[in-house]
Amino acid sequence: MNRDRSGGAAAGTFFRRYGILVIFCGLAVIISLVTPDFLTARNILNILRQSSIIGLMAIGTTFVIIGGGFDISVGPILALTAAVAIGMQSHLPWPAAVAAALLAGAAIGLANGVLAAVVGIVPIIATLGTMTIVRGLTYIYTGGYPLVGESQAFKYIGGGQPLGIPFPIILLAAMVLFWQFILARTRTGRYICAVGGNKEASRLSGVAVDYYHILTFVIGGFMAALAGVVYASRLNSATPLAGNGYEMDAIASTVIGGASVSGGEGSVFGTLVGVLLLNVVSNMFNLMGVPVYVQHLVKGVIILVVVGIDSYGRKAERR
Amino acid sequence: MSDNILEITALNKSFWTVPVLNDVDLSVRRGEVHALVGENGAGKSTLIKIICGAYRRDSGRIVFDGREFEAATPGEALEKGIAVIHQETSLVPTLTVMENVFLGIEPVSGWFAACRRDRERERFAELCAGAGFTLPADRKVKALGPAERKLTEIVKALAHDARLLIMDEPTDSLSAGEMEGFFRVAQDLRDRGISIIYITHYLGELFRIADRVTVLKDGGRVATMDMAETTADRVVGLMLGAGGAEGAGGGGAGARRVPGGEVVLRAAGLSRRGAVRDASLSLSRGEIVGLAGVIGSGKTELARLLFGADRPDAGEILVRGAAKRLSPRSAKAAGIGFLPEDRKTQGLIQEQSVKRNITLAALEKFCRGQLIGDAEEDAACSGMVESLSIRIAGPGQRVKYLSGGNQQKVVIAKWLLADPDVLILDEPTRGVDVGSKRAIYRLVGKVAEQGKAVLFISSEVPEILEVSDRILVMRKGSLVGEFPRGARQEDVMARMLGAET
Numbered sequence: 001m002n003r004d005r006s007g008g009a010a011a012g013t014f015f016r017r018y019g020i021l022v023i024f025c026g027l028a029v030i031i032s033l034v035t036p037d038f039l040t041a042r043n044i045l046n047i048l049r050q051s052s053i054i055g056l057m058a059i060g061t062t063f064v065i066i067g068g069g070f071d072i073s074v075g076p077i078l079a080l081t082a083a084v085a086i087g088m089q090s091h092l093p094w095p096a097a098v099a100a101a102l103l104a105g106a107a108i109g110l111a112n113g114v115l116a117a118v119v120g121i122v123p124i125i126a127t128l129g130t131m132t133i134v135r136g137l138t139y140i141y142t143g144g145y146p147l148v149g150e151s152q153a154f155k156y157i158g159g160g161q162p163l164g165i166p167f168p169i170i171l172l173a174a175m176v177l178f179w180q181f182i183l184a185r186t187r188t189g190r191y192i193c194a195v196g197g198n199k200e201a202s203r204l205s206g207v208a209v210d211y212y213h214i215l216t217f218v219i220g221g222f223m224a225a226l227a228g229v230v231y232a233s234r235l236n237s238a239t240p241l242a243g244n245g246y247e248m249d250a251i252a253s254t255v256i257g258g259a260s261v262s263g264g265e266g267s268v269f270g271t272l273v274g275v276l277l278l279n280v281v282s283n284m285f286n287l288m289g290v291p292v293y294v295q296h297l298v299k300g301v302i303i304l305v306v307v308g309i310d311s312y313g314r315k316a317e318r319r
Numbered sequence: 320m321s322d323n324i325l326e327i328t329a330l331n332k333s334f335w336t337v338p339v340l341n342d343v344d345l346s347v348r349r350g351e352v353h354a355l356v357g358e359n360g361a362g363k364s365t366l367i368k369i370i371c372g373a374y375r376r377d378s379g380r381i382v383f384d385g386r387e388f389e390a391a392t393p394g395e396a397l398e399k400g401i402a403v404i405h406q407e408t409s410l411v412p413t414l415t416v417m418e419n420v421f422l423g424i425e426p427v428s429g430w431f432a433a434c435r436r437d438r439e440r441e442r443f444a445e446l447c448a449g450a451g452f453t454l455p456a457d458r459k460v461k462a463l464g465p466a467e468r469k470l471t472e473i474v475k476a477l478a479h480d481a482r483l484l485i486m487d488e489p490t491d492s493l494s495a496g497e498m499e500g501f502f503r504v505a506q507d508l509r510d511r512g513i514s515i516i517y518i519t520h521y522l523g524e525l526f527r528i529a530d531r532v533t534v535l536k537d538g539g540r541v542a543t544m545d546m547a548e549t550t551a552d553r554v555v556g557l558m559l560g561a562g563g564a565e566g567a568g569g570g571g572a573g574a575r576r577v578p579g580g581e582v583v584l585r586a587a588g589l590s591r592r593g594a595v596r597d598a599s600l601s602l603s604r605g606e607i608v609g610l611a612g613v614i615g616s617g618k619t620e621l622a623r624l625l626f627g628a629d630r631p632d633a634g635e636i637l638v639r640g641a642a643k644r645l646s647p648r649s650a651k652a653a654g655i656g657f658l659p660e661d662r663k664t665q666g667l668i669q670e671q672s673v674k675r676n677i678t679l680a681a682l683e684k685f686c687r688g689q690l691i692g693d694a695e696e697d698a699a700c701s702g703m704v705e706s707l708s709i710r711i712a713g714p715g716q717r718v719k720y721l722s723g724g725n726q727q728k729v730v731i732a733k734w735l736l737a738d739p740d741v742l743i744l745d746e747p748t749r750g751v752d753v754g755s756k757r758a759i760y761r762l763v764g765k766v767a768e769q770g771k772a773v774l775f776i777s778s779e780v781p782e783i784l785e786v787s788d789r790i791l792v793m794r795k796g797s798l799v800g801e802f803p804r805g806a807r808q809e810d811v812m813a814r815m816l817g818a819e820t
Contacts, residue, residue: 186691194668194675200665201659201666201668204666206648206650206652207648
């Protein structure tokens, strides 16, 4: 009986770890057979570049969710920080404007963390509040009009192509490696998992639980700001409605990538696969000429199926 | 019509072939307060749960009010006239007192089954008047104190026309004044012909309120006596049984010489509202101090104060002579470790691996800066697994798949790795099989030999007697006695239960 249970658990663990990858590869094979344009270098780079903005944002979301939190304010943070990155260039050199944008993102994340961990507001509600505030701030800052950038150097972040590879892809790859290292190999990463897994047990083990809980939100805000900078640079403009709904894609990618919504588990690699999966599906439908609203429908089904299999497996395991 | 409202004969129940109730008989008369006592695990809760329909019996007969009684759920039992006043209240906190009382039996009228508030109010006043007390009908239950909640549950039971009330530790959260009021209410109910089964750890209360007492031990009924014809000593004797005296002292098990070690932790006048009153104690290197007391006596709360998990309202804690304002983090830094009572929710991260759990409290020891040294961590983990003989499939196994004993060893390993000077163990053997219990006792002995101070907290007196060099007894939030090694079990029990005269 014991063996059965660990056998089932092993299967569950296998699915949790590699299931998404299997689905992803299977899908890629099918698509490349159906649509010949899919497996061209140009299209693949295109998919990766399209994934980079949500990808950067989703890395932050991954930390927040692993830490047991939830952050729906990252879409508006992208909009505000994109506006700051462009708008500040009329006063500051562009690197300083970028720094200001990143700082603003981290600061909003800090506010989210304090509201959730110290004040004790349920994270989804705390970030609902800041989400609305940040969207409002963006309108105030931009006056409701798109801001347009002037610096040519700044455009390199979103549009540069060292060695023929778009810079956002390189940035995303570097960030994935860096944050996966933080998560898997450092004390900070370990404590974030511990706090998300069981806050009280972590506290009673002498872990500074509030600090790490807040830190996840700061990382979330910072990565959203980085996404905002890339966004601003790519379009060389910022609109008050930028990034609308991106937070949902980021969260979806994270849970598709195997992070547990109850906290404690997940990986940056998994999230990357989740982001790519969603973008590959969109790309395929675009190539096949399927209308956008059907794409929404399919995305929703993917989220429910992937997370549903995992959740149901866990539920069965408990019985 | 028989004199007995409830008659139980030859009741049997086992869980997974382990018998928990053996041919238990119990008869409760109309209009009596019948006390039910026994040690933890004697079968009191199981018996109550069978009566009220939460568990199904294997065999035996229950006759209630002259009729064969069978209830599939507590709700059905209530409908038939048996109400349980639980330790944890079963009221809906966001509803008012009156809404709770009539929940599910609201008087209604009309097509839309509109609730007749006026009739509710009338009936509520009647019930309160009949029971001899008043309650704020429109106050929400969450705004009530524990005493008023208990009374609300009683009114609810009366509204359902209950003829037998089962009260499980009803005075646990009540103050002395509230207790007097509660006893009066119970006596009024009895005088009106309502029967009460009264479960308590506190023998003093029995003599105050009960008419008869039934003693359970190891799932069997030992005796039923008139309170007027027995004494507290006799009740304690029956609870412990013949084995009681033999287990006492346990001096042979390994009488340890305690060197007069340095005092590492001292608490003076610690208090926390509703849980701990003016507790003072000191722990020295190399000594195992047992802390005995029934469930709810404040042992856990005291332990949490000593570790900084909760803040005291008054009093101070001195670590190696220096006064400290403790949080779990600063307590760990000051060399205090704490194994919490509930390992599942407080001791372990269930979904994570054995390794991650074992090294959680001492992670910085295996790190260079932020970077975790995998080799060092693995070595420390497997060292602990080996020396505590924790049975696991591998260090990556999730702790939720381990047995209770192995889980507990993981929590102990976590703190041994952190290497504290003081180790506070709150019910370390709860839910652990006999073999692992032995292993834990040996481990605790070894820890003390290494010069650490151990506070060993348990509700089970025999194990306290076996492992401790010195025994503190707690009752209703206060430290009420100290015994040396080799004390008699009867004496410790009597002090815990407040049974001595």
